[in-house]
Structures are given as C-alpha cells and as structure tokens.
Amino acid sequence: MKKKISDITINYKVIENGTKNILFLHGWGANLNSFLPVAKELKCRSFLIDLPGFGESSLPNSIYSSYDYANLIELFINELNLDNLILVGHSFGGKIASLIASKNPSWLEKVVIISSPGIKTKKKFKTRLKIFTYKLLAKIFYTFGLKKSLEKLRNKFGSQDYKSSKGIMREILKNVINEDISTELKKIKKDTLIIFGKNDDAVPVEVGIKFNQYIENSKLIVYENAGHFPFLENFDSFLYDLKKFIGEINNG
Structure with missing residues (x-):
C-alpha cells in the first residue's frame, strides 16, 4: 500500500x-x-x-x-x-x-x-586512529583537488552503510550519524x-x-x-x- x-x-x-x-x-x-x-x-x-x-x-x-x-x-x-x-x-x-x-x-x-x-560513547584507540588518519588524508586530497582519490578514501574508510548509500541518502547518513x-x-x-x-x-x-x-x-x-x-x-x-x-x- x-x-x-x-x-x-x-x-x-x-x-x-x-x-x-x-x-x-x-x-x-x-x-x-x-x-x-x-x-x-x-x-x-x-x-x-x-x-x-x-x-x-x-x-x-x-x-x-x-x-x-x-x-x-x-x-x-x-x-x-x-x-x-x-x-x-x-x-x-x-x-x-x-x-x-x-x-x-x-x-x-x-x-x-x-x-x-x-x-x-568514547571510541576505542584503534577507531580514533582510523578517524584521525582519514581526516588527515581527506584534507590533503581535498586541498590538492584529488577528487577520485578522495572518493576512494571515503569508500575505504567508510562503513558498509556509507558505501551502500548514494546521493542524498549518503548526505542524510552523514547528517544523522553524529546526532x-x-x-x-x-x-x-x-x-x-x-x-x-x-x-x-x-x-x-x-x-x-x-x-x-x-x-x-x-x-x-x-x-x-x-x-x-x-x-x-x-x-x-x-x-x-x-x-x-x-x-x-x-x-x-
């Protein structure tokens, strides 16, 4: 229905x-x-x-x-x-x-x-290190306009939900995950x-x-x-x- x-x-x-x-x-x-x-x-x-x-x-x-x-x-x-x-x-x-x-x-x-x-909740050290590495590399790729490398980075570090979400749903996921x-x-x-x-x-x-x-x-x-x-x-x-x-x- x-x-x-x-x-x-x-x-x-x-x-x-x-x-x-x-x-x-x-x-x-x-x-x-x-x-x-x-x-x-x-x-x-x-x-x-x-x-x-x-x-x-x-x-x-x-x-x-x-x-x-x-x-x-x-x-x-x-x-x-x-x-x-x-x-x-x-x-x-x-x-x-x-x-x-x-x-x-x-x-x-x-x-x-x-x-x-x-x-x-407080994230484990391994998770915090992963986030730090992602943010550092993302900033470098963004600064130098490496769009393809940035997308590959997101797919490598992103969760399964992130990888399977496209378009506006990916933006929504990024929005709701930090609430x-x-x-x-x-x-x-x-x-x-x-x-x-x-x-x-x-x-x-x-x-x-x-x-x-x-x-x-x-x-x-x-x-x-x-x-x-x-x-x-x-x-x-x-x-x-x-x-x-x-x-x-x-x-x-």
Whole structure:
C-alpha cells in the first residue's frame, strides 16, 4: 500500500492478525521485510513501513535529520488514526521511535528499542586512529583537488552503510550519524523495552545501558550470543520477550 505524506510517498504493509496496533521501523539500508517474520507471529494488527529513501518509499526531498524522519512517521500515524499503538524500531528505526516517544503522544502505548544508536560513547584507540588518519588524508586530497582519490578514501574508510548509500541518502547518513538524542531520551515516560546484542560491533551494548539509565520506565535485555540483529539472531527469545511485553503472554 502507498500513503502520501507531505511530498513523500510511504510504502507500507499491514498484517491483520488481531486488533492491537503495532508499528515496525527498520534499520538503515533495510526495508519493511526486516520485521515480517516477527509480525506474522503476533496476534496484532502490524504495520510495516519502508522508511523514506528505502524499499519502495520515495526519497526525501532534502537532507533529513532523524527528527525529520520522526516527524514524518508521526504524521503517517496520525493520518491512519492509529491509537493505543506500540512502536518497535531497530537501529536507525529505534532512534526514530525514541524521538517520537520523547513527545509522549496520547496514542502511544509502549515502545521497543532494538540496537539503537543515538548516544555518543568514547571510541576505542584503534577507531580514533582510523578517524584521525582519514581526516588527515581527506584534507590533503581535498586541498590538492584529488577528487577520485578522495572518493576512494571515503569508500575505504567508510562503513558498509556509507558505501551502500548514494546521493542524498549518503548526505542524510552523514547528517544523522553524529546526532546525540540523550536529552530526548530523558523525556520518555512510556513503558519501554530495550534489547541489545552483547556482541554488537555497530552499536555497543554500552549504548543500550545508557538508554536504560535515561528512560525512566525502561527494561534492558541483553542477548549474550547476538550482534546488531538480536531480533533475528535470537528470534525465539525475542519473540517471547516481545509478546510478554505487549501482553500476549501473561506476565505472571
């Protein structure tokens, strides 16, 4: 299905397995299919979205921030008149879900944040050295107008997300990657479940601990044998924890 919000066309899918509303937001570089296996197992009315610039949704018409994404998804939710909604977001989608939840809208019931960035942590020496080397070489190449060498440098040092992003999406990635949403996290009052993988090399578990400290009514679960995709790597455990959190399994 398609829904026009402002100048953006959002592609989405609805899985009708119940009456409880739940909306899934995927991570950077993914699409609505990321959470499809989860949605099929829930007794919910599940909404799966292609975020703007991914899947079959249209590209943003300007260099978005995470706040712009959050505002657009909030407009989408209001347009569909969704109430008593549970938000679930992975990675970049978790960051968007967090920003929406920070406003504590009346229609929001609960939030699930999975492997989400948004808090700056002290980088390891190896990472700091890599960044220093990149910046030094980039400055030299830029000064001497070596555009091809500069692009090769960016592709060598850049993350997989950076390498796979093109055009405006690459500019958006550069924009959102440095945002710190610590202040917004402290405003969240809704019940929140935070899930991280202990072996996550994209967003370290220390970030999940900070999320837990900043969000008042939150619970952190760390899966020992999982990385950046704990909801897929520990599918059965995640499904159990999610169902328990949203009330499909008796908490007693």
